Each structure stands twice: as C-alpha cells, then as structure tokens.
Amino acid sequence: xxxxxxxxxxxxxxxxxxxxxxxxxxxxxxxxxxxxxxxxxxxxxxxxxxxxxxxxxxxxxxxxxxxxxxxxxxxxxxxxxxxxxxxxxxxxxxxxxxxxxxxxxxxxxxxxxxxxxxxxxxxxxxxxxxxxxxxxxxxxxxxxxxxxxxxxxxxxxxxxxxxxxxxxxxxxxxxxxxxxxxxxxxxxxxxxxxx
Amino acid sequence: xxxxxxxxxxxxxxxxxxxxxxxxxxxxxxxxxxxxxxxxxxxxxxxxxxxxxxxxxxxxxxxxxxxxxxxxxxxxxxxxxxxxxxxxxxxxxxxxxxxxxxxxxxxxxxxxxxxxxxxxxxxxxxxxxxxxxxxxxxxxxxxxxxxxxxxxxxxxxxxxxxxxxxxxxxxxxxxxxxx
Amino acid sequence: xxxxxxxxxxxxxxxxxxxxxxxxxxxxxxxxxxxxxxxxxxxxxxxxxxxxxxxxxxxxxxxxxxxxxxxxxxxxxxxxxxxxxxxxxxxxxxxxxxxxxxxxxxxxxxxxxxxxxxxxxxxxxxxxxxxxxxxxxxxxxxxxxxxxxxxxxxxxxxxxxxxxxxxxxxxxxx
Numbered sequence: 001x002x003x004x005x006x007x008x009x010x011x012x013x014x015x016x017x018x019x020x021x022x023x024x025x026x027x028x029x030x031x032x033x034x035x036x037x038x039x040x041x042x043x044x045x046x047x048x049x050x051x052x053x054x055x056x057x058x059x060x061x062x063x064x065x066x067x068x069x070x071x072x073x074x075x076x077x078x079x080x081x082x083x084x085x086x087x088x089x090x091x092x093x094x095x096x097x098x099x100x101x102x103x104x105x106x107x108x109x110x111x112x113x114x115x116x117x118x119x120x121x122x123x124x125x126x127x128x129x130x131x132x133x134x135x136x137x138x139x140x141x142x143x144x145x146x147x148x149x150x151x152x153x154x155x156x157x158x159x160x161x162x163x164x165x166x167x168x169x170x171x172x173x174x175x176x177x178x179x180x181x182x183x184x185x186x187x188x189x190x191x192x193x194x195x
Numbered sequence: 196x197x198x199x200x201x202x203x204x205x206x207x208x209x210x211x212x213x214x215x216x217x218x219x220x221x222x223x224x225x226x227x228x229x230x231x232x233x234x235x236x237x238x239x240x241x242x243x244x245x246x247x248x249x250x251x252x253x254x255x256x257x258x259x260x261x262x263x264x265x266x267x268x269x270x271x272x273x274x275x276x277x278x279x280x281x282x283x284x285x286x287x288x289x290x291x292x293x294x295x296x297x298x299x300x301x302x303x304x305x306x307x308x309x310x311x312x313x314x315x316x317x318x319x320x321x322x323x324x325x326x327x328x329x330x331x332x333x334x335x336x337x338x339x340x341x342x343x344x345x346x347x348x349x350x351x352x353x354x355x356x357x358x359x360x361x362x363x364x365x366x367x368x369x370x371x372x373x374x
Numbered sequence: 375x376x377x378x379x380x381x382x383x384x385x386x387x388x389x390x391x392x393x394x395x396x397x398x399x400x401x402x403x404x405x406x407x408x409x410x411x412x413x414x415x416x417x418x419x420x421x422x423x424x425x426x427x428x429x430x431x432x433x434x435x436x437x438x439x440x441x442x443x444x445x446x447x448x449x450x451x452x453x454x455x456x457x458x459x460x461x462x463x464x465x466x467x468x469x470x471x472x473x474x475x476x477x478x479x480x481x482x483x484x485x486x487x488x489x490x491x492x493x494x495x496x497x498x499x500x501x502x503x504x505x506x507x508x509x510x511x512x513x514x515x516x517x518x519x520x521x522x523x524x525x526x527x528x529x530x531x532x533x534x535x536x537x538x539x540x541x542x543x544x545x546x547x548x
Contacts, residue, residue, distance in 0.1 A: 198405065198451065199449060199451065199454045200454075201404060201405055202405070202451045202452070202454040202455040202458065203454045203455065203457055203458035203461075204458060205397060205400065205401050205404070205405070205409070205455060205458065206454065206455035206456060206457060206458020206459045206461070206462065207458040207459070207461050207462035207465070208397045208400070208458075208462060209394070209397050209409055209455070209458065209459050209462060209511075210458060210459030210460060210461065210462030210463035210464075210465075210466070211462035211463065211465060211466040212390055212393045212394045212397055212462075213390075213394070213459070213462075213463060214462070214463040214466035214467050214470075214472070215384065215385045215390050215393070215466050215470075216384060216385055216387055216390030216391070216394070217384035217385075217387075219463055219467070219472075220478060221478045221479075221492075222478050222480075222547075223384075225540075225547050227536075228536050228537055228539075228540035229540060229544075229547065229548065234384075234387045237387035237388055237391055238387045238390050238391040238394060239391065239510070239514060239515065240391065241387070241388050241390075241391020241392050241394070241395060242391045242392070242394035242395035242398060242515055242519075243395065243514075243515060243518045243519050244391075244395065245391070245392045245394075245395025245396060245398075245399065246395040246396075246398040246399045246402070246408075246515070246519035247518075247519045247520075247521070249395065249396070249399040249402075250399065250402060250519060250520065253399075253403065258403075259402070259403055263406050264402050264406050264407070264408075264520065265406060265407045265408070266517070266520045266522050267507060267508060267512065267513060267516065267517040267520070267522050267524065267525055268507070268522075268524065269522055269523045269524030269525075269527075270507065270524055271523070271524060271527060273505040273506060273507070274505070274506045274507065274513070274524040274525070274527050274528045274531070275527045275528070275530075275531045276502075276505060276506075276531070277501075277502040277503065277504070277505035277506025277507075277528060277531070278502065278506055278513075278527060278528035278529065278530065278531025278532040278535070279502070279531040279532070279534070279535040280498055280499075280501055280502035280505070280535070281498070281499050281502030281503060281506060281509065281528070281531070281532045281535070282502075282531060282532035282533060282534065282535030282536040282538075282539065283495075283498055283502075283535050283536070283539045284494075284495045284496065284497070284498025284499035284500075284501075284502060285495065285499060285510075285532060285536050286495070286535075286536045286539045286540050286543055287491055287492075287494055287495030287498060287539070287543060287546070288491065288492045288493075288494070288495025288496050288498075288499065289478070289492070289495070289547070290492070290495075290496075291411070291499065291509055291510045291511075292411035292412045292415065292499060292503065292509045292510070292511065293409075293411035293456075293459060293509070293510065293511040295496065296411065296456055296459050296460050296463065297459060297460070297463035298463075298478075299460065300459070300460035300461070300463040300464045300467070301463055301464060301467040301472060301473055301474070302467075302473055302474050302475040302476065303475075303476060303477065303478055304475070304476065304477040304485070304489060305477050305478050305479065305488055305489060305492040306492075308488075308489040308490075308492035308493045308496065309492045309493070309495060309496040309499075310496065311493055311496065312492060312493035312494060312495060312496020312497045312499075312500065313412070313415050313496040313497070313499055313500045313503075314415050314418065314419065314496075314500070315493075315496070315497055315500065316496060316497035316498065316499060316500020316501050316503075316504075317412065317415040317416050317419050317500040317501075317503065317504055318419040318422065318423070318500075319497070319500075319501075320500060320501045320504040320505075321416065321419055321420075321423070321434065321436045321437055321504060322423070322430075322434065324434070324435070324436045324504065325433075325434055325435060325436075328435065330505075331504075331505060336523065336524070338522075339522065339523045339524065340520070340521040340522060340523060341521040341522075341523055341526065342521060343523075344523050349521070352521055353521075356521075364388075
C-alpha cells in the first residue's frame with residue numbers, strides 16, 4: 001500500500017470512530033457542584049417566567065433554544081413556538097453551543113427543573129426552565145387575565161402582556177380567572193377555539 | 196496587532212502550501228475541469244478531510260471548543276447562485292482568489308490580471324448591492340450544518356464525507372492513469 | 375519562457391492537501407476562524423470607496439461593515455492573511471526555482487487575450503464571491519471542513535458550473 005493509501009485508511013478509521021462516537025462534544029462526566037446550584041436555586045436564577053420567555057421568542061433572542069422535555073406524543077400534540085423536542089433521556093446527547101441560551105419546559109415544570117440540574121452539571125452556563133411549565137404559559141401568555149379594578153401600574157404592565165399574548169394568538173381577558181383545569185384540558189379548549 | 200501578525204503568519208503557511216502543490220499555475224488548475232490533472236480535487240478534499248477530522252477529534256478530546264469557532268452562515272439561494280457564477284469565472288480565469296495571489300506573487304501576469312478583475316468585480320458588485328439587498332439576504336438559515344440538515348449525527352456525516360472523498364480519490368487516480 | 379524542467383517538481387497533492395488542512399486547523403485552534411481570500415478584496419474595496427467618497431461608503435451596507443472601526447479596512451485579518459499568502463508563495467517559488475515573469479495561457483490564445491479572460495473571470499468570481507459570502511478558501515475549505523450547508527452548496531454549484539462551462543472554453547485552454 002502506498003503512503004497516501006495508508007493515510008486514507010487512517011482517515012477512514014478516524015471517521016468510522018467519529019461516526020461511532022457521534023458527537024464532537026466532549027464526554028463530560030458531569031459534576032454537580034451542590035453549593036453553587038443550591039445558591040442559584042435559592043436566588044431564583046434558575047428559572048424564567050413565561051412572559052420573559054414569550055418576549056425572548058418574539059424578539060428572536062440570538063442563540064435561544066426552547067427545549068420541550070416531554071415525550072414525543074405530548075410534543076406533537078402541542079408545543080411552544082420554536083420549541084425542540086428533547087425528552088430527558090436524550091438530553092445529554094444534545095450538543096448545544098456553550099453560548100446558547102437554553103430554556104427547558106415540561107407540563108408542570110418538575111421535569112424541566114430536573115433537566116436544568118442535568119444540563120448545568122454538564123457545564124452549560126445559560127440554562128433556565130419555565131417554573132410553572134406549560135401551565136404557566138397557558139395562564140400568563142395565552143389566557144392572561146387582569147382583574148377589572150386593577151391598580152394603574154398593574155394595568156400598565158399588563159399592556160406588554162397583552163401585546164405578547166396577541167402575538168402568540170392568545171386571548172387576554174378582563175375579569176376573574178375561570179376555574180383551574182389541567183394542562184391537557186386547557187390545551188384541548190384552546191384547540192377547540194381555533195385561531 | 197497580535198492577531199494581525201498571526202493572520203500574516205498563517206497566510207505565509209497558506210501561500211507556501213498552495214505554491215508547493217502547484218496551485219499557483221492556471222494551467223494546472225484548469226486541468227481539473229478537462230480531467231487531465233485532478234490536483235485541485237485531491238488537494239482540496241485532502242485539506243477538508245484533515246481539518247474536518249482534526250476539528251472533530253480536538254473538540255471531542257476537549258482540546259478546543261467547537262462553539263468558539265466561527266462557522267460561516269448559510270444563505271441557500273445566494274450561496275448556490277454565487278457558486279454557479281464563481282465556477283464559470285474560475286474556468287474563464289483558471290485561478291481562484293487565493294491562488295491568483297499565489298500566481299501574482301510568483302510572477303504570473305495572468306495572476307495579476309485575475310487579482311485586478313476580482314477587485315473590480317467585488318467593487319462593482321458592492322456598489323450595486325443595495326439594489327439587490329433582498330436577493331443578497333434571501334433564504335437565510337443562520338448557522339446550519341449538514342448534521343442538522345440531514346438529521347444525522349456529526350460523526351456520521353464526517354464518515355460519509357470521508358467515504359465520498361476516498362471514493363473520489365480512487366476515481367481520480369483511475370482517470371489520471373488512463374493515457 | 376522558463377522551461378518547466380528547470381524547476382523542482384510539485385509536491386504530492388495528497389501531502390500538500392494534508393499540509394493545507396493542518397494550516398486550516400491551526401487557524402481554527404489559534405484564532406477561532408478559518409482561512410479566506412475574497413473578504414480581503416471586499417475590505418480593500420471598502421477602503422477605496424471610502425477614500426473616494428466617504429458618504430457613498432457609509433451609505434452602502436456592504437462596504438460600511440468593513441469601516442466600522444474607524445475607516446481602517448486595511449487592518450483587516452484577511453488582508454494581512456493574503457499579504458502573508460503572497461510572501462509564502464514567493465518564498466516557496468523562490469526556493470523551488472519557479473519564480474518567473476510569464477503569462478500562463480492555452481496554446482491557441484495570445485497573451486493579451488489571456489489577460490482579458492483572466493480579468494473577466496476574476497470579475498465574475500468577485501460577483502459570485504460577494505453573494506456567496508466567500509470563495510474556495512473561505513467557503514469550500516473553511517465552511518466545508520465545518521460542515522456548513524451553504525458552503526457545500528457553494529462547492530457543488532461552483533464545480534457543476536465549472537464542468538459545464540469547460541467544454542465551451544476549450545479554445546482558451548487546449
């Protein structure tokens with residue numbers, strides 16, 4: 001075999017190994033710095049509100065990745081605009097850019113919060129989750145409610161909420177919030193209403 | 196200033212390597228398109244394979260951070276169309292922007308002419324570009340890589356490209372071997 | 375005309391390619407960016423336009439990019455890189471005995487015609503490179519190694535167009 005041919009075989013070997021390994025992201029063992037993470041949780045630096053997220057999506061925040069950690073069927077049924085489906089078991093395979101802003105969400109927020117711990121332990125810095133989950137999005141963005149007799153500054157802040165809500169096809173209302181329903185019931189009701 | 200010195204140093208290595216390979220010669224380059232001398236293909240794809248595998252493994256071993264490397268953005272229409280126009284220009288001139296500088300530096304008049312033509316082409320296009328701003332900015336996809344487009348892992352795409360390149364090398368040797 | 379036999383033979387293309395790949399890799403590692411060429415032409419053009427008519431340059435979105443840090447587009451990474459390319463090429467040719475003033479052309483074409491063709495081809499490449507945001511160095515090599523879709527589309531387009539145009543240009547080369 002000539003020298004170039006040998007090099008070709010070498011390249012093939014390295015490439016085959018690359019295909020086996022899959023991702024060029026280093027296999028970080030994932031260390032959890034308990035103190036650091038606990039501090040962030042206590043200071044509430046770990047999550048964002050649905051309104052924050054709505055603003056980021058509408059403004060096309062650079063590097064924003066919205067991650068739905070629920071199973072595929074739930075994702076196909078309904079998901080947030082621009083969201084990507086990455087159920088928790090696959091989350092370590094994802095090769096995010098270290099400069100991206102990752103926002104995780106789930107139905108109620110618990111799984112997303114767990115995903116937050118996992119991603120932070122893998123070394124990603126700009127990770128957040130939606131604390132109230134999909135429910136918070138449906139409540140605060142899709143169906144925000146302001147009481148009829150709200151104070152002026154509350155009413156002012158609500159204007160931004162209305163703007164965001166309408167951008168995403170939501171229905172802001174004045175008055176009392178209807179009785180609480182489960183997330184899936186609210187999704188069904190929203191779908192029945194149509195666009 | 197330091198980064199500019201580094202740029203010049205890298206440039207020296209770049210220019211040296213191109214000249215060593217003979218890519219400063221229009222007649223050699225054009226042989227690629229008449230299937231008489233497939234040096235262009237061999238050099239380009241050997242380089243891409245080397246850098247591609249290097250980037251993958253240096254990143255995997257934690258030596259470099261892939262996220263810190265600037266990847267050119269994708270504009271599907273303009274880059275495909277630009278490629279077509281560029282390809283025609285390449286065959287007419289026999290040199291590309293980088294190799295025309297190599298040719299010019301080694302005394303080739305056609306290299307100098309190509310450099311001049313390139314400059315005039317960029318200048319004129321730039322002056323008229325505002326009129327075509329929409330076309331220029333059309334079909335943006337941002338940072339869009341083959342793994343994302345093909346829904347394959349990065350490593351699988353690397354393997355595919357290596358296989359295609361090695362296959363191409365085999366064919367190239369056969370084509371050049373024919374009398 | 376300097377006979378080809380007086381010069382040393384060119385290096386094995388596979389080895390040169392690997393060397394080129396290593397230069398590209400070194401660029402990624404040391405500077406976080408790859409190689410390029412056409413960008414240097416763009417920043418030089420910006421400088422020229424600015425010198426002739428600053429208002430035109432400032433109003434043009436393509437040129438004004440290169441004038442962001444105080445109208446010194448010559449202090450651009452790619453300009454310095456290309457300057458290095460010329461030095462490196464000259465050094466290599468000098469040591470290999472390949473320096474020499476000549477016009478490379480096909481046998482059926484005169485030098486003046488060849489120079490016109492080279493200029494025209496260069497202009498077309500300039501147009502293509504502006505829209506493609508790069509050329510063989512910046513897109514095919516750099517973007518290609520980084521698996522950028524747009525870069526691979528550029529490569530496919532360029533090779534397809536070149537192979538299609540080649541038969542029509544036989545008179546120029548053979």
